[in-house]
Amino acid sequence: MMILGIESSCDETAAAVYSDGRLLSSVIASQADHVAFGGIVPELASRAHERVIWHTVAQAMEKAGVTEDNVDAIAVTEGPGLMGSLLVGLCFAKGLAIQWNKPIVGVNHIDAHIYATYIDEMPEMPFVSLVVSGGHTQIFYVERPLQHKLMGQTRDDAAGEAFDKIGKLLGLEYPAGPEIDRLARTGDDSFYDFPRAMMKKGLDFSFSGLKTSVLYYLQDIPKLEQEKFLKEHMADLCASISAAITDVLIHKMRQAIRSTGVKCAIIAGGVSANSMLREKAHKMAGELGVSLHIPHPVYCTDNAAMIAVTGWFKMKEGMTDDLHLKPYARHKWEKVGIGG
Amino acid sequence: MRTILAGERFAARLQPGDIVLLKGELGSGKTHFVKGIARFFDIAPEEVQSPTFSLIHEYVGSVRLYHIDCYRLNKPEDAYEIGLEDYIYSDGISLIEWPEKVEPLLPDNCQIVEISHISKEQRKIIIHHQV
Numbered sequence: 001m002m003i004l005g006i007e008s009s010c011d012e013t014a015a016a017v018y019s020d021g022r023l024l025s026s027v028i029a030s031q032a033d034h035v036a037f038g039g040i041v042p043e044l045a046s047r048a049h050e051r052v053i054w055h056t057v058a059q060a061m062e063k064a065g066v067t068e069d070n071v072d073a074i075a076v077t078e079g080p081g082l083m084g085s086l087l088v089g090l091c092f093a094k095g096l097a098i099q100w101n102k103p104i105v106g107v108n109h110i111d112a113h114i115y116a117t118y119i120d121e122m123p124e125m126p127f128v129s130l131v132v133s134g135g136h137t138q139i140f141y142v143e144r145p146l147q148h149k150l151m152g153q154t155r156d157d158a159a160g161e162a163f164d165k166i167g168k169l170l171g172l173e174y175p176a177g178p179e180i181d182r183l184a185r186t187g188d189d190s191f192y193d194f195p196r197a198m199m200k201k202g203l204d205f206s207f208s209g210l211k212t213s214v215l216y217y218l219q220d221i222p223k224l225e226q227e228k229f230l231k232e233h234m235a236d237l238c239a240s241i242s243a244a245i246t247d248v249l250i251h252k253m254r255q256a257i258r259s260t261g262v263k264c265a266i267i268a269g270g271v272s273a274n275s276m277l278r279e280k281a282h283k284m285a286g287e288l289g290v291s292l293h294i295p296h297p298v299y300c301t302d303n304a305a306m307i308a309v310t311g312w313f314k315m316k317e318g319m320t321d322d323l324h325l326k327p328y329a330r331h332k333w334e335k336v337g338i339g340g
Numbered sequence: 341m342r343t344i345l346a347g348e349r350f351a352a353r354l355q356p357g358d359i360v361l362l363k364g365e366l367g368s369g370k371t372h373f374v375k376g377i378a379r380f381f382d383i384a385p386e387e388v389q390s391p392t393f394s395l396i397h398e399y400v401g402s403v404r405l406y407h408i409d410c411y412r413l414n415k416p417e418d419a420y421e422i423g424l425e426d427y428i429y430s431d432g433i434s435l436i437e438w439p440e441k442v443e444p445l446l447p448d449n450c451q452i453v454e455i456s457h458i459s460k461e462q463r464k465i466i467i468h469h470q471v
Contacts, residue, residue, distance in 0.1 A: 082423070084422065134393040155386045156371055161393055215366065
């Protein structure tokens with residue numbers, strides 16, 4: 001079964017073709033050959049989606065070497081995201097569905113991050129998944145395909161946003177996540193004990209307090225010494241901040257795994273590329289005896305391969321939609337407590 | 341916590357269609373203030389998360405709240421790309437963090453909330469209405 005996936009929920013316009021365990025193509029407009037798109041594609045796409053979506057989909061089909069006759073269904077992100085952006089992808093997908101006479105499958109963007117793992121592997125269900133990116137920090141319990149229960153989520157900033165904004169406070173360029181990760185590798189993670197928030201309060205997260213505590217920490221350094229101090233200890237601070245964020249993520253994930261008794265865990269989303277998080281996650285998985293799966297970094301940030309593979313799962317479960325499919329900006333998951 | 345209470349009290353004066361500009365440096369408590377506004381309109385404060393990455397969050401309670409964050413925008417025209425005017429000229433209430441980034445595109449009759457640090461435990465919140 002072959003699925004064309006289309007993603008346009010936020011910054012990226014993307015299209016991909018997936019067929020039974022094999023990804024045939026994955027095109028992201030902002031990273032593609034700009035000449036074919038008639039100029040630079042802005043990083044902040046949104047309404048720019050409509051200018052590039054045609055080329056993006058055409059390129060995905062061409063790279064996969066397939067035609068509409070080969071495609072069995074069109075999967076498209078229905079939410080959560082920016083309404084204007086989602087509408088572009090959704091309307092385009094509907095147009096194709098009518099013209100090609102194929103079923104359409106609406107895909108939840110966060111679900112898709114979880115299923116990105118299945119592009120290369122086949123993790124066993126049930127599992128616990130941490131979705132951690134610039135916009136999301138959520139833990140799900142996945143019992144069987146597309147049966148997701150939310151176990152915890154951030155109450156303010158996403159973990160990736162904490163990295164990005166704290167880096168900005170340190171004088172790094174926004175978004176600073178990858179740079180903090182690089183610097184942290186040579187730093188002392190016990191240099192300063194930044195707060196680990198909500199460690200004893202269920203599986204929800206809070207990262208805005210950490211941001212504020214870094215701000216106060218820096219304010220307490222006399223202005224004249226600040227530059228020298230930051231120069232000497234940038235790596236130590238990056239390591240200490242990374243430790244604070246990753247300790248909380250791993251602690252909550254450990255709790256989620258223990259309380260559900262799963263044998264498999266997945267970390268998805270852009271922050272899963274963070275090396276300290278990966279290291280701690282592997283150590284935790286070893287201690288708990290669970291198999292850990294992290295998608296290839298190219299499938300951790302927004303892409304359409306994950307939309308296509310999730311659409312494939314939905315088709316297998318017989319979950320198709322029709323042309324009434326509507327976008328949604330927000331989504332509320334069924335929430336479960338731990339231990340129950 | 342008191343920032344949330346301040347937001348809740350401030351919300352009592354808001355009407356559908358209002359635009360609130362939230363000014364203040366990183367970590368001053370703008371998102372917390374929004375949590376208070378949300379609570380006033382029967383939206384659970386924990387539903388309110390930072391929209392920095394997603395740009396716009398919509399919350400539905402007794403009114404429709406648009407929580408908009410312009411932090412990632414590089415130039416005012418980017419506001420057109422995210423469809424800003426669809427939100428601010430609607431019947432919902434628009435709450436805009438980092439409005440400085442889109443200042444030239446905003447109408448005159450906005451309410452302005454300025455939050456600044458006095459100390460670690462204290463914030464100063466100045467509220468004024470543009471005319």
